[in-house]
Amino acid sequence: MSETMMISLTVNGQRYQRQVEPRLLLSDFLRHELDLTGTHVGCEHGVCGACTILVDGVAVRSCLMFAVQADGCELLTVEGLAPGPEQLHPLQAAFRQAHALQCGFCTPGFLMTLAPWLAQHPNPTDEEIRLALSGNLCRCTGYQHIVEAVKMAAEIC
């Protein structure tokens, strides 16, 4: 298993070049090679959505991609969502305001799923929000406060 490949990619605006095994999951690459541990791993079979990141602007599950598949891509993880240090993205601020997180483990996945979605759905209904959330699992909140946070964020955005 010593065969490796060189990849280069951009994560949160920073360029990285790394030699990786072809079988290395993108989620593990981000977490353990780049130490971007904000992306969480909940199931490693693409159901829970905790590991969701943006690849070229599209929300994907980083546990269902190999790092080598992200070669040449532009990635955004939760660490890069806020506009700057000590600042929060409107979604992050709304999550705090509405108490839309408890343990916070699934939260990065929700944020990264919702950020591009909200940009495309500026005036969502409750039903549309629930549908948009339905691919991400949360075990703490019962989703209600997340729905409220998304509505709140839609108003701020």
Next chain:
Amino acid sequence: MTTRTFGQRIRRNEDPVLLTGQALFTDDVNLPGMLHVAFKRSDYAHARILSIDTSLAAAIEGVVAIYTAADLGDYWRPGPLLVSPPPIKDVVFNTRTQVPLARDKVRHVGEPIAMVVATSRYIAEDAAELIFVDVEPLPVVVDMEQALDPAAPLIHEDLTQNLVAHVIQQKGDYAAAKAQADVVVSRRLYYDHGVAAAMENRGVVANWDRKSQHLTVWDTTQAPVVIRNGLSGLLGLSAAQVRVIAPFIGGGFGPKIMMFYPEEVLVPWVSMQLNRPVKWIEDRRENFMSTTHERDQVHWAEIALSKEGRILGFKDFFLHDNGAYGPYGLTVPINSQCTLLGCYDVPAYYSEFKAVFTNKMYVTPYRGAGRQHGVFVMERMLDFAAQELGLSVHEIRRKNFIPPAAFPYNNAIIYQDFAPLVYDSGNYEPALDKALDLIDYDRFVREEQPKLRAEGRLVGIGLVSYVEGTGIGPYEGARVQIEPNGLVNVATGIGTQGQGHFTSFAQLVADQVGVDVRHVRISTGDTDKFHWGTGTFASRGAVVAGNAVHAAAERVREKILKLASEELEAAPEDLELTDGVVRVKGVPGSAIKLGDLAVRANPLRGAVKPGMEPGLEATAYFGPERGVTASGIHALIVEVDPETMQVQIKRYVTVHDCGRVINPLILDGQIHGGIAQGIGNAFYEKVVYDANGQLLNGSFMDYLIPTSMEVPRIEVDHVETPSPSNPLGIKGAGEAGAIPTGPAFAQAVENALAPFGVEILEIPLSPNRLYELVQARRQEA
């Protein structure tokens, strides 16, 4: 005076780091030179181990070590019994706890057999796949009703039967009560359960530093102090040499309590063996197989009533499926036994249970911890009794509520905390009235339901009550300290898994010392910061640790006032603490910053006089004699699709009473989340083992936890009956949401399916199961 924050919807202090990906979870600990562990686990539910061949695995490049039970030497020993049986007369209890690595036989699928340590997790898993375990399969016990059959294979061969425990508790004379009864109803009820499925799996990182002779362990535990004390004993270290850190934990819900899981015990040991940092992170499949479950009970229940609908007596016998080992004693079945009595005045109660070993993952508390089983039995039996008596479901409950004047109310049996089951306070009728009003019960039954039924729609309503024993002892502690920069540091020994401790505890301190909530920094779950305590479980964090934090903050306030009265030459009662300063009331120029006062309390010259202590710091403990009892009503309206038998929850109302509320925003979140888990438990989640003890649905593709599409909007209202048992008047709330959902759901679905005459005697349901029940009734007809 700074505005009191107790009772306010304060945003959480912990959110910014969680929202920006900066919070440290166990798997985020990356240390130089760290090794990674993977386990070879049993594919069989019950088998004798004949041989283990690790030679191929050991030859893989990057494999550092492989251990089997034989390699552990003296370190191989069964885990501790965490909770001994309560002092109940004639209790039978057989202790058999899990082992670090299976030695002679395996007793459930997923039991660890060998541990691989390698330079990466990928390599460790490659190697684990190449370990060959030769076994002789043994007959398997899966069904708890067959576990005590004399012909059943023995799971622990040194016992004469698969019996964990036999317990009888009673009050009054049930036989006499039954003899006087006008109506006696009996049923067999079944309650299955699932897994906690916290979004974060378990994990342990250990770092033995040979030079300082010190071990640091990051552990996804709810009880770091207990783990630290236990690990130091097992490893032959002094407690001061071991630091256990429970960092941010991605959901606990019970199975992360303090189990001394095999992995939890082995990873620190390996770090010491190899002088390297070592990490093991559970994957989701392992979580299904080898993190504790909470599972089946079957009850044979009988209720005796007067013709007016008063409960005269209740008799219950149940079997409790304990799984293969029993590290957590009898907590779950005792909770079922005690919580069955609910909000009701039951003059005579006979309850007997047998807990049995089966070849399945073992059972320990999961949110509700057996309470929901008891509530299901009582609430369903009341529903059946109401039907016999021609009463509504709310009338029969109201008739039997313990009246407010009867508190403290002694149920005269022993609870899980070893104390008599005494309810500290309660006031159940206002909650019932509120719930009936909120869900518009009468109008639904009188107008809406008949109209919809006439259209062929299957709509139903359910309403149940429950109690939740919370806030049990023995104690928690906290230390509060004003820093020279004016910030307040607080340390407590419990762990935190999303309950908002960084905020609710900060509110308690802020109110005492007059600072902004954001200026109070809470440390939980780090034994180097605070090394006394028990842990976060049994809805006890706010009650027990909260009252300890409050007490320590009160003492710091006293110290502030004493020192400031000297500095300002004013009587303590003339001082006020607000906005981080202490000043003489009505004298604006007199203010001293708390930070400056803290510096003066820790002088470099002069003397700290006898009887005084340096700094503005205090430690306090809170140890309640017994728990406090929260309560509530859940009501819901459902619609069942006649074609698919899918159930849609149209409305969900809860009226909850947990005494005084520290932060209603956090409380709402706790209730929503509990109900979501309760809904999963009622209709979607079921761990399925086949006849060979194979786990059939160990993934999120097969085991369904509710999504945003299944959990409805939940309408929450409160009644506040303060607890007289603690200074803050609070009761726990963590498990409340999850406890009554099953029986409420069952009643509503049964009501919706009333045209078919279906009786619901089990949880969880599913569309398939509802279809079977309806078909069976059709065939009978």
